[in-house]
Amino acid sequence: MGNPRAKTFDETMFxxxxxxxxxxxxxxxxxxxxxYVRALFNELTRLGEWTKGNPIEGIRMLKHKQSEMGFxxxxxxxNLLETLRNAHNKDAQIITKICLSTGCRWGEAVNLRSEHIANNIVTFVSTKGNKPRSVPISTALSKQIPKRTGKxxxxxxxxxxFxxxxxxxxxxxxAGQMTHVLRHTFASHFMMNGGNILVLQRILGHASIVDTMKYSHFAPDNLEDAVRLNPLVGIE
Structure with missing residues (x-):
C-alpha cells in the first residue's frame, strides 16, 4: 500500500x-x-487519538473453507511413541506425551521449566493467549519428565x-498440520470419551467457546442422536 498516512487509508486501498x-x-x-488493522483503529479511537471512525469497518471477512482437522x-x-523411542530421542518422546496428555502446543511444552511442574500439575506460562493455564497429568507421566533445574x-x-x-x-x-495434530488428538479423544466441552475450553485455553466447538461433534451423545432421531425410527 506504500506505507500510507492514516488519513488517506480507506476501504478501496485495503x-x-x-x-x-x-x-x-x-x-x-x-x-x-x-x-489486526481493524483492531488498530479501534484502539486508537478508544485512546482518543483517532476520531474518523474505522476506515475498513465496512469490509466483510473473506469466506474460506475450514481446513481439515486430523487426529x-x-x-x-x-507407533509414533515407539518410533521416537527407537530414535533414542527421549526428550521429544516426553514432549509428545505431554502434548497428548494436556492438549498443549509443542512450543508450550518445549518452554517448560522445572518450576512449572508440581504435584502432578503442569502450568503452561508461554501460551498463545498470554494467559497461564494449569492441567493435571498422571503420576506415571510426571515421573518420566526430566528432573532438571531450569529449562x-x-x-x-x-x-x-517430530x-x-x-x-x-x-x-x-x-496439509499444513504437524505438531498441532497432537493438540487435535487430545481434544478429539477427550470429547469421544465423554469429556465436557466447557472443561475442554479451559484445558485448551480458548478465549471463546466458538473455537472449542469444532470438537463438539466428537461427543458420543451427538453421534448416538443420529440413530435415535433419524426419520426411519419406527419404520425400519
Missing part, C-alpha cells in the same frame, strides 16, 4: 491490497491481517524432530 495478498497467502491469513488413532500414537528440554527439540518421526511412521497428516 481491498486492492487484499486482492494482491491473495496471490501469495490464504484467505485465512488475509482475514487475520484485516482483524491420531490409538495405534498411530503407539527442562533443550533447544534441539524443535518441530523438525516431523522426522511422522515421516518414519508414514502417518499421513492434512
Amino acid at each position: 481491498a486492492a491490497y487484499r486482492k494482491l495478498r491473495l496471490e501469495n497467502v490464504s484467505p485465512k491469513t488475509v482475514n487475520t491481517e484485516q482483524t 491420531l488413532q490409538p495405534e498411530q500414537v503407539i 527442562l528440554f533443550p533447544k534441539s527439540c524443535n518441530d523438525s524432530t 516431523r522426522t518421526a511422522i515421516k518414519n511412521t508414514k502417518i499421513k497428516l492434512p
Whole structure:
C-alpha cells in the first residue's frame, strides 16, 4: 500500500491490497491481517487519538473453507511413541506425551521449566493467549519428565524432530498440520470419551467457546442422536 498516512487509508486501498495478498497467502491469513488493522483503529479511537471512525469497518471477512482437522488413532500414537523411542530421542518422546496428555502446543511444552511442574500439575506460562493455564497429568507421566533445574528440554527439540518421526511412521497428516495434530488428538479423544466441552475450553485455553466447538461433534451423545432421531425410527 506504500506505507500510507492514516488519513488517506480507506476501504478501496485495503481491498486492492487484499486482492494482491491473495496471490501469495490464504484467505485465512488475509482475514487475520484485516482483524489486526481493524483492531488498530479501534484502539486508537478508544485512546482518543483517532476520531474518523474505522476506515475498513465496512469490509466483510473473506469466506474460506475450514481446513481439515486430523487426529491420531490409538495405534498411530503407539507407533509414533515407539518410533521416537527407537530414535533414542527421549526428550521429544516426553514432549509428545505431554502434548497428548494436556492438549498443549509443542512450543508450550518445549518452554517448560522445572518450576512449572508440581504435584502432578503442569502450568503452561508461554501460551498463545498470554494467559497461564494449569492441567493435571498422571503420576506415571510426571515421573518420566526430566528432573532438571531450569529449562527442562533443550533447544534441539524443535518441530523438525517430530516431523522426522511422522515421516518414519508414514502417518499421513492434512496439509499444513504437524505438531498441532497432537493438540487435535487430545481434544478429539477427550470429547469421544465423554469429556465436557466447557472443561475442554479451559484445558485448551480458548478465549471463546466458538473455537472449542469444532470438537463438539466428537461427543458420543451427538453421534448416538443420529440413530435415535433419524426419520426411519419406527419404520425400519
